[in-house]
Every structure is written in structure tokens, then in C-alpha cells.
Amino acid sequence: MNPTVRKFDAVIVGAGGAGLRAAIQLSESGFKTAVITKVFPTRSHTVAAQGGVAASLGNSEEDNWHWHMYDTVKGSDWLGDQDAIEFMCKKANECVIELEHYGMPFDRLDNGRIYQRPFGGHMSNFGEKPVRRSCAAADRTGHAMLHAMYQRNVKANTQFFVEWMALDLVRDAEGEVLGVTAMDMETGEIVVFHAKATIFATGGAGRIYYSSTNAFINTGDGLGIAARAGIPLEDMEFWQFHPTGVAGAGVLITEGVRGEGGILRNAQGERFMERYAPNAKDLASRDVVSRAMTTEINEGRGCGPNKDFVLLDITHLDPATIMKRLPGIREIAIQFAGVDCIKEPIPVVPTCHYQMGGIPTNYNGQVVIPGKRSQNEIVPGFYAAGECACASVHGANRLGTNSLLDLLVFGKSAGETAVETLKLSPKAHKDLPQSEIDRALARVDRLNSQKDGANVHETRLAMQRTMQKHAGVFRFADLLKEGVEKILEVQKDVQRTEIKDKSKVFNTARIEALELDNLIEVAVSTMISAEARKESRGAHVRNDCPDTAECPDGRDDKNWLKHSLWYKEGNRLDYKSVKLTPLTVETIALKKRAY
Amino acid sequence: MDEARRVRIGRLRWHCRRALLELDIVFQRFWGEVGDDIDESTLDLMEGLLAEEDHDLWELVSGRRQSEDPAQQRLLARLQATPNLNTFATERH
Numbered sequence A: 001m002n003p004t005v006r007k008f009d010a011v012i013v014g015a016g017g018a019g020l021r022a023a024i025q026l027s028e029s030g031f032k033t034a035v036i037t038k039v040f041p042t043r044s045h046t047v048a049a050q051g052g053v054a055a056s057l058g059n060s061e062e063d064n065w066h067w068h069m070y071d072t073v074k075g076s077d078w079l080g081d082q083d084a085i086e087f088m089c090k091k092a093n094e095c096v097i098e099l100e101h102y103g104m105p106f107d108r109l110d111n112g113r114i115y116q117r118p119f120g121g122h123m124s125n126f127g128e129k130p131v132r133r134s135c136a137a138a139d140r141t142g143h144a145m146l147h148a149m150y151q152r153n154v155k156a157n158t159q160f161f162v163e164w165m166a167l168d169l170v171r172d173a174e175g176e177v178l179g180v181t182a183m184d185m186e187t188g189e190i191v192v193f194h195a196k197a198t199i200f201a202t203g204g205a206g207r208i209y210y211s212s213t214n215a216f217i218n219t220g221d222g223l224g225i226a227a228r229a230g231i232p233l234e235d236m237e238f239w240q241f242h243p244t245g246v247a248g249a250g251v252l253i254t255e256g257v258r259g260e261g262g263i264l265r266n267a268q269g270e271r272f273m274e275r276y277a278p279n280a281k282d283l284a285s286r287d288v289v290s291r292a293m294t295t296e297i298n299e300g301r302g303c304g305p306n307k308d309f310v311l312l313d314i315t316h317l318d319p320a321t322i323m324k325r326l327p328g329i330r331e332i333a334i335q336f337a338g339v340d341c342i343k344e345p346i347p348v349v350p351t352c353h354y355q356m357g358g359i360p361t362n363y364n365g366q367v368v369i370p371g372k373r374s375q376n377e378i379v380p381g382f383y384a385a386g387e388c389a390c391a392s393v394h395g396a397n398r399l400g401t402n403s404l405l406d407l408l409v410f411g412k413s414a415g416e417t418a419v420e421t422l423k424l425s426p427k428a429h430k431d432l433p434q435s436e437i438d439r440a441l442a443r444v445d446r447l448n449s450q451k452d453g454a455n456v457h458e459t460r461l462a463m464q465r466t467m468q469k470h471a472g473v474f475r476f477a478d479l480l481k482e483g484v485e486k487i488l489e490v491q492k493d494v495q496r497t498e499i500k501d502k503s504k505v506f507n508t509a510r511i512e513a514l515e516l517d518n519l520i521e522v523a524v525s526t527m528i529s530a531e532a533r534k535e536s537r538g539a540h541v542r543n544d545c546p547d548t549a550e551c552p553d554g555r556d557d558k559n560w561l562k563h564s565l566w567y568k569e570g571n572r573l574d575y576k577s578v579k580l581t582p583l584t585v586e587t588i589a590l591k592k593r594a595y
Numbered sequence B: 001m002d003e004a005r006r007v008r009i010g011r012l013r014w015h016c017r018r019a020l021l022e023l024d025i026v027f028q029r030f031w032g033e034v035g036d037d038i039d040e041s042t043l044d045l046m047e048g049l050l051a052e053e054d055h056d057l058w059e060l061v062s063g064r065r066q067s068e069d070p071a072q073q074r075l076l077a078r079l080q081a082t083p084n085l086n087t088f089a090t091e092r093h
């Protein structure tokens, strides 16, 4: 039976910061806009963001977009596209002020202007000294942002489809995107959302790793869907890790714990950071600490029966100090590690935090792929923004608070470009190709009829453990090679997952199985892209690419200053150049990334 | 199990997908323990609790704030006391 078709001018998948921002643009321009989301909009993962959003407002001290641009290019280890970075940093003030007008309750200075605080990597005068650039709303920045934008969308008559899961893209023979198929969780019904513009804003995929700070919802659906429709994924080897996530749970333990005197120890109780960073020890930078921890674990000095974590010890601190200076840490340790950190050390591991790669776009939010005429040909009808997209502004490493900015700027610009394109497009929708609808239905049918298949939970765990071990924060040539074979084995199991409960209505087992179909595409693309990139850059650090005169810190600009593109079909890799020419200013010239 | 109850449990399980990982984990272990045997009055309480915003919910679940409703507070105490299913930690103990 053919599914119901619903027609819209635009369909947006995702109601986090990026999706809501794009929707405002379309609905306020009078276009009939649908937003599909797995969870209620204000429960999207953007809620977790507390640190703030970057904008060079200069409210407390001198600042400008050019300095912000410099920091972002440097942070990206020169893999970010300089046109997109200039665009983002220039648009930041406008987007933050707009958000203020939508009703975002930013913290304020006495003079009524938005209060700004410093954040790692954000500097004044081209890297000279820290600058106050982050705008926040107490510790609920992401949450306040979503509320303000959701209300604005309600006013503009955006149509929300809450607790609907997008399944697959509808792309015709010419490659144009004509909408998505989606499942209503409440009824199990599959519907085609037929649209002239389709915008993906599905967020990150941090759940591919065993240890992740990301909520369970971050399953990379947009990436999996795009990959199945023949769209390559860009720079998937680049993932940002945080050194101290609670082992097994992933919940973040703030850097402040080491700041207060917390010590990292291996299975022998040794303070191993003394060997890796004799001066800074446990307070060395995030990537140095994370790599040292991984080396300890990989060399057999990890703790526990699987020797797969190290310990963060604060038992030597005065309990009163712990309670006063580190509020909330004891609760987290008790809840998620089962230890009282006043008496026992906390098991921790480097933990996946943010995905730099994604669906390739230009700074107008249009999805671009290599074609006959150029490396960046526009896929008609298809846009992406936010963590699922790769514009690429974060390159090999993201600066804190630049992600919320990315959502605002590229959510808006994807919306704007879609509006302009819609104004010029014919009144009628293009015909839907039946084969594409059948493709989505076939995936669900396969799952429903699978017998003697693989268990979803176990298969997901196998994927997560493989990613953690073989493509973690510090990468080893032999482990990566082995990792490619292993993850392709896991992929075979994903293709034959089975669910026992076949009911249609609110069947969470089915949803999780469908999510795993997406996660595995992200995992495979990460492993294959990482194995192939024979250099160290930003968050991708390999043991066989050491610091030499030609390749400082292992970065090989001669051979690897390029974006990876992974195609699902045949697990093929392609590469495209980094855009080193900004829009109006001079190129920020290559140099060693040192702070 | 009758269909209405099955749907209600399914919906509530999905509503436990939150924006904060902390909450996801707490609810995951709760369901791991109660499974589909959850009684109707607990379902009612869960429904009320899950209507909270994520940050408020974490304040309640972590014990930083007490609920004014004694019945809800009892559910919170139960959530806090649910045995730790963190594999690393249980393997250690």
C-alpha cells in the first residue's frame, strides 16, 4: 500500500537550534513549513549547551569579527573553509541580537547590554590574549535559546510534527531532493513529506562511541539518511573528545576537578601525567591529557577487569573543599560511577563530545557534492545546518561556543537560501519517484520480517566498543586498520537486526533499530576516513605521524590539507580542497597551531 | 498486556529520551528495573515528572531540589536508589 503524501513548501528535519532557526526564516516568509522531530522541540540536545554562544559584540572590551575569524581558523587547524568562517563570524552579532529580540534572556551588564565571558581559544588581536566573547543565559543558554525560537515559530504558524521519525530521503533520478519519508511513532504510519526544500538539522551522532557526553537521541539520523541517498559525508574522522567523562556513563566531570587538585592514576596507582607532562601534569591541555590516558589504557595499565579506564582521584582533598568548590560532582560520581568520590576515586575515560564533520554544505546552507563541473555542485532542494552539517567552520577542531553560533548563522542562512529558491520555483511539486518511496518502506519491512537476526542492543554495543578502541582520541595505525575490518563486520549484523516486538504504536525497540541503521553509517565513515588520513591534525592524532620539521605536530599540509568525502557506495573516499580564500579579507596563512 | 496500557508504557518510555545524558541514564536504569510490571500509580507519577523541563527535572532527580508532592518525592527517591547499571562500575564492585 502506498503511504499518504503531505505537501509542503519546505520540510525541516530537526527542531534543535539549527532547525528552529531555519523554520523561522521560512514560516515568516509565508511558506508552508513542516518541522519533523523525534522529541518535543525544547527537549532537543541543544538544551545541554550551557557555556554560551560566541559573538564579537565587544560589550566588555574591544573585539571584532576578524579576530574571531582568526581564532576559528586556527582552532580548526586550518581545515575550516575560510569563506564560511568569515561569513559566520561576521553574521554572529546580527544573529545574537536577533535572538535577543525573540526574547532570549541573556545575562546582562549593569548598562543593560549582553554580558560576555571568556572561553577557551577565543582571543583578541589575532591570538594575543583571552577575550570575553561568549553570551550566555545563566547555565541554561541552549534551553533558553530553544524556548525563544520555538515561541517565535508557533507565532509564525510553523507546523510541528512531534514524535515523528524521518526515515529516508526522496531523491529523483536527476539527484534533486523532493522530501523525506517519516514515521509517526504514535501510530507507526509512514508518510511522505513532499517538499520543494528539505532542510536537515538532525544534530550529532556522538552515540557511535561507547563513552559519549551526548544524550541517547544523538544517533546521526540525518547523516545515515543522506549517506543512503548517495550524499558523501565530509571530514568524519574529526571528533572532539573531553578527557574526563565518567567511564561507562559518559557524563562530564568538569575540568575544575583537576583544577582543584584532582589527580589521574593508572591501575598501579601511579600519577601517570608526571611522565607525559612533567610541568603541567594533570592540568595539561585536553588533548594531551586524553592521549596520555589512552596510552595508559592501550598499554595495559588501565583499571578494572577490562583495564579500560583510569581513575580521577580527589580523596586527598578536604571533603569540605569538594562540597564547596565542586558542587554536583559528588552526586554525579555516586549516580553514575557508583562511588563516593570523597572516599574512592572516580573511573574516567576520554569521552566523545562533538562531531566536526557531516553533510557537506556551502555557507548558504546548500548541500554540495562533487560533480562534473565542480567539487561543490549544489544538490537541488537539499539543505543542512547545525551539528549534522559540515560548512566547514570547525575544520579539524571546534572552539567552544562556536557550535551554538553555527546553529544560528547557518540555520538562518539555509532558511534564507531556501526562501529565495522557493520564490523562483514553479508552483507545482515535481513528481515523486515510486522507487524512492519503496526504498524507505523496504527498510522497515526488512526489520519487521527479520528472523534469526542480530540483537539491536548487542550490535550497538559492539559498534560502540569498536569505535572507542579503534578510533578513539589517540589513533594507532594498526588499530585503525583492524578497526576497519571490525566495523564492517558489525555492519553486517546491523543489516540483519531483529526486533521481537512488532507492534506499530510507540514501539521504542523499532525506533532504536532504525536509529542503529544510521549510527552504523556514521561509524563506518569515521573509521574509514580516519584510517586513510595519514597525518595528525586537530582532533585526529595518529601515533605514526610524529612532530617533524616538515610536519609540525604531525600535520602534513603538503599532502593532507584537504577535506575527506566518504561515500557509502563501495566505502569510497574522495577529497576536495579546503577553501583558503575568505570573502573579503586576506587568507589567514598556514602556521603551526600553538597556544 | 492490554493495548492501551502497552501504548501508555511505550509513550512514557519514549518521553524518557531527554536532552541531558544524566536523565537518559537514570531513566534507562529505572526501566531496566521495573520493566513492564510498573503499576498504574507509578505511571501517573512518571507522567507528571516527565512533563518537567530537563534542567528542572535534573535538579529533582539529582536531589538538589525536593518535590513538594510527597508521592512524587517517593518516586524520586526510588529513581535515585535504583541500583547502578553502569557496566564499568558494577564490574568493579
Ligand SMILES: Cc1cc2nc3c(=O)[nH]c(=O)nc-3n(C[C@H](O)[C@H](O)[C@H](O)COP(=O)(O)OP(=O)(O)OC[C@H]3O[C@@H](n4cnc5c(N)ncnc54)[C@H](O)[C@@H]3O)c2cc1C
Pocket: A013, A014, A015, A016, A017, A018, A019, A036, A037, A038, A039, A040, A041, A044, A045, A046, A047, A048, A049, A050, A051, A052, A053, A142, A164, A165, A166, A167, A201, A202, A203, A204, A213, A214, A215, A217, A221, A222, A252, A353, A354, A385, A386, A387, A388, A400, A401, A402, A403, A404, A405, A407
Ligand atoms: C554536554 C554538552 C554541552 C555543550 N555545550 C555547548 C556550549 O556551551 N556552546 C556551544 O556552542 N556548543 C555546545 N555543545 C554543542 C552543541 O550543544 C550542539 O552541537 C548543538 O546543540 C547541536 O544543535 P543542532 O540544532 O544541530 O541539533 P540538536 O539540538 O541535537 O537537535 C537535533 C534535532 O533533530 C531531531 N531529529 C534527529 N533525528 C531525527 C529524525 N530521524 N527524525 C526527526 N527528527 C530527528 C531531534 O528530535 C532534534 O529536534 C555542547 C554539547 C554537549 C554534548
